[in-house]
Amino acid sequence: MIKVGIPRALLYYQYYPMWKTFFEELGAEVVISPPTTQIMLSSGSSRVVAETCLPVKVFLGHVLSLVGKCDYIFIPAIRSVKKKVYNCSKFLGLPDMTKAVIPESPSILDIDIDVNKRKRDLYQAIYQLGRHFTWNPFKVRQASIAAWQAHLSYIQLMSSHRLTPPQAIERISGTLEANPKAYSTHSTSTQGVIAIIGHPYLLYDEHVNHRLIHRLERFGYKVLTPEMLTTEGLESATARLVGSAYWTYEGEIVGAGGHYLENGADGVIGIMTFGCGPDSLMMDMVRRHAARLRATAFMSLTVEEHTAEAGVVTRLEAFVDMIQRKRRRQVKVCV
């Protein structure tokens, strides 16, 4: 059976169920890289110039960890998934960059996704991708329809059950029952609700964010994430805050930030990587919105390769204190 490797990085958290379904429908076996470790991060960063952003270094580390474990590696070039809204350039050149810096990589299956082109081009691209597995265009069509269905139900699952992408993926692959701990979010929260916003590859990579969700839960907070909102809720918040965002996933971050600042959370934490241009602009919009509203606490945390745990811990402790002391004061006033 042909093995297709998928790096557990960058767009994995958004599209994994879709990709997995597509390849499995075509008879392939899907292999995912393990969760990020220090060794993966160092091996990834050793391949590129220092200025390359952290998520890309992490991604390359994942590709390296898949070398020798699969026949193909799936690295799509997702240029645009919404008309006139584009992705960050790192996604555009991802397959080519990987080829250039990891020559020993298994053959790269790449596909250009750009909805600004004609529909026919997209179908053609999907067919080209499927041709690695079958000559039968009908089978490719079937696989892509199944993949799209899997994607829709994944998104629906996250918003209706308030699951994070890793939780939803576990649930889909049936490993959740074996590990009921993943549901801890819903039972232990007593202190309040904190929403975290940022790219999924930062929010759910525990190595990169120093176990942010785990720490907040240990402080007794219920954690909400952008995926728990419906697409409509997200889009209307984005439209209110920035009109339309030029960058695909940044729009979602601003929308989620705006939504949670306005309702449903005691605090909002934005996570971004050092040196990310779009993030620095978009997080600032959220910060300004928070300053205007003055109702919900907001903090942005910047992570990079050398971020020490102490810095993250101190800020989180102070943030949680800020929420608690404010609440205690309000209770006193009411009495």
Next chain:
Amino acid sequence: MEVYLGIDVGSVTTKLVALDGSNELVTYLYLLTQGKPIKMVQQGLKQIKQQLPKDADICGVATTGSARYLAGVIVGADLVKNEITSHAVAALQYIPEVQTIIEIGGQDSKIIIVREGIVIDFGMNTVCAAGTGSFLDHQALRLDMSIEEFAQRALGSRATVRIAGRCTVFAESDMIHKQQMGHRIEDILYGLCQALVRNYLNNVGLGKDIQPPVVFQGGVAFNQGIVKALQEELNTEIIVPSHHEVMGAIGAALLVHEEMVRNNNGSKFKGFGVSEVKYHTSSFECKTCPNLCEIAQLSLNGQVLARWGGRCDLWERSLSS
């Protein structure tokens, strides 16, 4: 006499304060950490014991600062609190109407925005330690003067000298350049103060709503040159509390007092005897998973008291079980 101890172990200095039952300052200590946090906490305890009245009864101990967890285990702290909350609480105790707290310490700098007695926003220096106490110390040393003299001479500036303050590396080369061009040392020193203040406000203070009254605390508030530069840049009076250098420790003591009253439990303070005990620290690389975390441990008489540094709870858990 009821006494609450606050211990702030920072990167450069260690501060201990004792407050009485009505939160009045009984005594305090300001020591250099010298890279030996455990020894300094022990020495500080020994010294502060002598300064305390005979009938002092320690009703609560709190630790704060970057070595707060380590110090907390050593003294048996009732509360381990981050420095941001501690500084805010202390400032509010002395200047209840404060709206902005600027704190510049040895290695980090913070800004805390307060409205109506509640912290609503804060910031800390992220990737850059430019403009903190250590850099000023380093420059004073390079110019062969004490940090006290540095501050005094900066005040004697008569002409403006612009120093690039974005990064200490550039600031230093800029200072050397200006010095070799023949600028007066006083002007260069004050130029540096202005550069550091600019850097602080553009970095830590970015996007923060700075409103008076502004309180300036932390060790760097000793430096009148920085105080003056802040005053000019913000165009408002800068309040430096009389015990600005130990405000973090005061805040910790205030918080533990509050906590002890609420919980009504006895203090876990291990007593002043801990200053005589020989603690042992060591570290090892955990090989359980590919993260290779460096685990640090503190032990006493061969018994491990605490472990830190793991990305997971493995070692902390193994200790409690």
